[in-house]
Amino acid sequence: MDLVLNILLGVAVAATPLVFASIGELITERSGVLNLGVEGMMVMGAIAAFAATLASGSYVVGIVAGAAAGAAMGALFGLLTLSLMSNQVATGLALTLFGLGLSALIGQQFAGASLPQFPRVNIPVLTAIPFIGPLIFGQDALVYLSIALVLGVGWFLTKTRAGLILRATGENHDAAHAIGYPVIGIRYLAVTFGGACAGLGGAYLSLVQTPLWVERMTAGRGWIALALVVFASWKPLRVLGGAYLFGGITILQLHSQALGLKIDAQILSMLPYLATIVVLVVISRDATRMKLNAPSCLGKVFYATS
């Protein structure tokens, strides 16, 4: 029973950074911008959050610093691709390399430092309920924040006028411009928000998952987050499901020996990626649906023709 509980608690911990990063990228992509620099923004969030928490002793300061670092990276991406019209794919890749390098440089002085265990929520009575208590009422605060964020983004996109305008911008930027919406401004907000979310995801890694700084500690999670957005066909709730599926498979792989699974760890660690490919192929078979779901202007440079 304890093992199962541990595994289930572990799933949330493994999934949450992915939830943060991919919900941010979802907003970015819905506005029509493809930012491949999620990995770089995450790792900058991780180092900023770690350093700030260590210096201030406050997790809140650390979390805000992580989000701010990610947002700054996102805004930098916006400056390069939206104002200076550079290629989004190349710039995104560069942003990842830049983030990995810069975080390693900053992180040199933090090697070997560690933070105490991140506190879990403890609600009297409720958390004490066996099994269900810790699972539903005993996670850390950021897990709840990430779920709230997904629900909030879902509500924003479908129910609010601002969300409609954001979708419209990603769908057809020329039309949005012709009607009179500030395409570039909207996209700046979207990439900055996406960066902040990726930063939060990174902060979760260095504050909660492994409360210490390790160079390149994001270990490809930014790329998984990118795949998750397509996997979820740009729908927020599916991002949540996808992230937990990935988290589950990751944890399964960690506990495979304890569970007595006779599958090689390498094969298990391939599973999330295999699953992605299979799902992407299945989704893409229905070309019309795919076309409706994917933002039509994704990755296209917008030139304001006045």
Add this chain to the structure above:
Amino acid sequence: MSDAPILQLKNITKTYPGVIANENVSFSIARGEIHALLGENGAGKSTLVKMIYGVVKPDGGEMLFNGEPYAPAKPFEARAKGVGMVFQHFSLFEALSVRDNIALGLSAAEAKKGDLKKRIVEVSTTYGLKVDPDRLVGTLSVGERQRVEIVRCLLTEPKLLIMDEPTSVLTPQEVKVLFETLRRLASEGVSILYISHKLDEIRTLCSRATVLRGGKVVGSCDPRQETARGLAEMMIGQTLSTPTRETGEPGEIRLKVQELFMESDEQFGVDLENITFAVRAGEILGIAGVAGNGQTELMEALIGERRSRHARHIQIDGIDIGHEGPRQRRARGMCFAPEERLGHAAVPGMSLWENAILCSGPGADFARGGFVRHRAATRYADKVVADLNVKTASVRSAARSLSGGNLQKFIMGREILQQPKVLIASQPTWGVDAGAAAAIHRVLLDLAKSGAAVLIISQDLDELFTISTRISVIAGGYLFPSQPTEELTVEKLGLAMGGRVKEIASAKEATHV
């Protein structure tokens, strides 16, 4: 006050680097008037309209709306004042519903006012513009999309409605409905600024016209009192010599299509049914029909993008080519200009001379042994630009930088100057102004005279009557037998285009058997 014009322009000037788009443009639009804005491609109509709609700011001059100074900085401000616009390339979002699309075109306050869905239904039924608020725009036909745009404008209760080339994508029936709506709006006091190339439409619809040439107003008139020819001459500033068809003896059969069946691979495509026809040397065969009746599929089959089942279905000079692809067909002296200019007939991001290479056949071979013959290609592109009077900075300009009409001239020139044996062109003068259309028609006629077989697929009946030796109608994927142009009338064609003759024909066949 109510006699004051709704919109008055005084000495409006706008310059772009190197180009004067508008210079001292002054005119006014009265209340309830349908006012035409005429001009060739690049005469400055679009820029002028964008300034009225607040997309672009004028460099000089002033505008008065309802007698008050008017200088919208954004389209929202223009809409708030009562200016609505229906765009040439619709400003719609395919993945969104009709209702969302309409909401996006309204200000936040307007979109919230009352039940939007109900208001959409109300306005659309009042004006006979049927739209379903819950449908995705991506599933609508072109005509339905335009209705969405118009309904969107009407919801803001505009005093001035700007329509940029609204009929270029509509069927004749849809045009008729649109005109009724516009007349009704005008009778209710809404002014309409109407931009179109189609001079006959302007003559039936508009009560006043302002003509632009080279960014300046060169005249205004009552189009109802003018001939289409007179209007065209005002636009181009010189006498228009309409090409005339000479009737000569047709030669040998060059292009022959027999019993061609082809199923469409598009979800909403049209299957080709037993297409049979022949075009002789020196002939121009016109294929008329309402868009979406198999023209696209016929074009694909003729130019080899889709192969026919048996090679014998399509022949050039007696040789079976039904199995050959576009390049092989080009090598046999067939040239073609598909309807879609950017992306199909030309690569948008490539320069004109590079686009000239792409179609190289025997008449224009610019890639020998795998190497590009840069100088020869440039020379050829230069010749096309000079012969067809294409307005471009140089042949190194990207294809997408040219206006639609100019690119169309380039593409037609590129194909025709190769002296093909068979030329197939779809909508050769779509979006091209009267002067340029006459130029294209002239080269087509010259080509036919020199012994080529020409096939023109067009929705413009005037065009077909001007240049075709024979005309046939395509309806529902079936091609009617062609008839000499002299024996045809618009009415006869119209009946066939409605698809009804097919039933009559099959009924006749049945009785004959």
